[in-house]
Amino acid sequence: MHFASVAYVGESTTEPLRYYHNITSNTLVVLEAMAAHKVKTLIYSSTCATYGEPVKMPITEKTPQLPINPYGKAKKMAEDIIIDFSKTTDMAVMILRYFNVIGSDPEGGLGEAPQPELREHGRISGACFDAARGIIPGLKVKGTDYKTADGTCVRDYIDVTDLVDAHVKALARAKPRNSRHLQCWNWKR
Template structure:
């Protein structure tokens, strides 16, 4: 049962829009703040949400939002997330991912809003020193994107000490898949995630998929990643909200399946799902790509009662293929 409206920043984006739908299905009241730089208005059921187009860094807008709507909690998705761009333009990432949320947090402090769910990332861990990665793994981010998320985690812990803010840092592994309805999906421009890139190559909208490195110390020589379905991410946010409502303390939680799949395995599964041969070009390794990233998700089960329901990447690929070939996804596949 809803205890108050929820403010969802970046709620028109990929993970945000899926979480909005999940929360609405649980009869929550939802306010979405999004500047639509990467989000999409048509990813939201506008008749069921309060939508505000604007910037987190706009202090006047944020103050008006809190004064009028009095949100009970904030679920924060709004961030730039292109690792390569963060290396070439770090100030853009620190301004948006670290500085802008300070305006939001100041308003929360003024209005006594003390629950914050943060869309963080496994990139805060940097190069893994052990696999699987649990929450005690050292945090040593190797790019400004990961560093900006790690720094905001530090800010949130300081806010807890100073004025009692309680936060859950949800450290995602590789988000993938789309809503089973096919109505909303992974809609990035430019696209950098493996599964949609592979499917674009299957449709001919991309000439090929490039596999970066075939000499990693893995069974088939390609990188291994932990793919977590976006609907599982959405359900984790609802459970994290329940945890905070029940008085939970600030905590970091990994979101992953605990299972890893290689680039070649994903491509082979996509070929099976689509019935198409996917053209492949083999390239050199990319700097900074670890050979393996797999979560230890045990703490999520223990603390918020969450386990991934979609363990087979075939489900992720099937849902992404359905969206890409539907009325919404079709225009984005070009």
């Protein structure tokens, strides 16, 4: 399971080379290392950012992937490399495109701990925790012109424990020459 990534859309626009290097190029290196050591199964963490701004909702696995920022583009390129490589080998591949992940380990062992230096690029989940803990003065809700009751953005989330469940299932079902890419959002729909 390849989770490692830099993963902030805003940061990717100011440091694109770091994102292409660490996401695209390093995934290529991971594939080479897997091949050298005969590791036969890969579950890859991709993202809804690979879809860009689709005209039609809801987004499905068939929605064209037209990413609009370096983070999404780097992940899309990594996906392409993985799929092309899997066609030439007996490596079993599952690509999971997560939407917005939220939540913590119910037993309290793991939780969200935003790195202070990344707060300004951070996710709304981290900002909620920071506001609740008094680390920032309040929660700033961005967006005023979405087609919603109050003009702010509406998003849905997948709980991290459901995402773990999805990975376990993906691992069990990964088969060579049957690359799959699946979305992870609103998992219980």
